Amino acid sequence: MTDVRIAGVGLTHFGNHPERTGRDMFAEAAGMAVSDAGVQRADVEALHYGNFMGSLAEHQSHQGPLMAEAAGLDCQATRYETACASSGAAAREAVRAIEHGDADVIVAGGMERMNNMGTAGATEGLAIAADELHEVRAGVTFPGAYALMARAYFQEFGGDREDLAHVAVKNHENALGNETAQYQRAITVEDVLEAPMVSSPLGLYDSCPISDGASATVLTSEEYAEEHDLDAPVAVTGTGQAGDRMALHDRESYVRTPAAEEAAEQAYTDAGVVPGDVDLAEVHDCFTIAEVLALESLGFYGPGEGIGAARRGETTADGDRPVNLSGGLKAKGHPVGATGASQLAELTKLLRGDHVNSDAVPDAEVGVAHNAGGTVASCVVHVLEVVA
C-alpha cells in the first residue's frame, strides 16, 4: 500500500473575520496548499471538505462543489460533517481513497465561519453538536458539557483549575510567533484563574475562541510524489476513527474518551508505532480539560496522570513531548470545520522544519493529530512521519 504524502498545506489567519465569506477563506487556504505542493490543479481528483455549521452561518448546504469551484478545482467534492472533527474525517477519507488506489491527488481541508453569527448565535450553533432533545433542551452548552467532564475528573482523580490554567498558558506561549494564530499574546496563570466563569469550573481562558478560518492540505500517493519530483517529506502513516454514544450522560465514564482511545489504537497499529515513539502532538484542546483527556486517550499518560503534564513542563515547547506547538485550538483558534486539517498542516510544517516553532523539535520524526467532535462522540487520529 502506498504511503500517502502531504505534499502541500495552506491556512488562512484564524480569528475574528465576520465579513469574510466561507468561499473566500477556503479559496485562500486551498490556493496556498496547491501552490505549496506544486501539483497541477487539473491533477486534483477530489475535494474532501469539512464544515459544521455552514447551514446556519451562511444558509449554505451543498458546500462541496461551491468550495471546489472557489478553489479553482474541477473535480468531485463532498462535505463531511462530524462536528469539530469534520475536516479530520474529510482528510481520513482522502487518505483511505489514495491508499486504496482510487485517486493520486486529493485536496482535503475545511472551513468555518462563526463570528458573523455573534457570540450568542455561535454559542447556539456550537451547542447543536450535542443531543438536541436530551442535552441542549436542558441547557447544555458546549463549554457546559466539557465543564461536566472537568468536574467529574477533579472528583475522580484530583487536580484543580490551576493545573488546567497551565494548559492555556502553554498554548498561548506557543502561539506567540504563529502568524496565523488568533491570539499572539502571552497570558499568566492568574489571568486564567481570574477570568470570568463561563461554565464552572471552566472560565473564559479555559475556552477556545470563536474563530473564522480555513485550512487545506494536498495529499498525494507516494508514486505521484516521486514521479512529479515533489518536495513532500511527510507522510500520513496511520489513520483511525471511532465513535461513542452521543449524549455525555450515556457514557460509561465522564472522564475517559474511549472513541479517542480506539481511534489512536487504530492509527498506531496502522503506522506501526507506539505512544512512546511520538515526538510531538497536536490535540483537540477546545477546552483545557480536553487536552488532558486527549493526552490520556493517546496513551501518553495513564488515567488521572495527564492533568499535571503542562504544569510539570512535560508538554511545553522545551518539554519531553511538546503538545500543541501551534498554539492549539485555545490560542491558534477553532474554526470548527477547519480544525482537523489545520492540525495536519501545522504538524507537517513542524516536521519538515518550516514552522516558526520547528526549532523546538529539530529531530522529530513522528507526530500525532487528535481531532474530536462534540464531547468526543467522534474522534479522528492521524500519525504523521518524516519519510523522505
Next chain:
Amino acid sequence: MTDPSEYPNQGYDEWIDAIAAGEGYHLVCPEGHGSLPPRRICPECGAGGLAEEPLPASGEIETYSVTHVASPRFEDDAPYAIAIATFGDVAITGQVRDVSPENVDAGMVVTVDVDESATDDEPVVVFRPR
C-alpha cells in the same frame, strides 16, 4: 432557528409530559439495558421491543456545572446549575432547581421533574433536592 415549540417530537413529548405528571419512565430492553426515549432499538445490544418502566423515585447527581454564559434559549435563566443524575440504570441531564447553584454538589439526592425555562417558557427537565 426554528422555535423548538413549533414542531412535535413524538416519543419525547410524551416522556416530558409523563415526568411533569410525576409518572416518569425509561425504556428497558429484553436484556435489561436502560435507555431514554424516543428510541426504537437498544443502543447496547440492538434488541427491539423496548418496554416502559417507571423511573426510580430518586436519583443521585454525578457531575454538575454552573453555566454563566448561556445560549439565547436560556439567557434569562443564567446562572443555572446543569447536572447529570443517575436514576437506576439510566442517567439524565437536567437543571438543578430549588437550591442555589453554588450549593449543588455531587452525591446530592434528587427527584426529576419538568419546569419552564425563564427565557422562553419551554419545558426543561429539572432536578430538585429530595
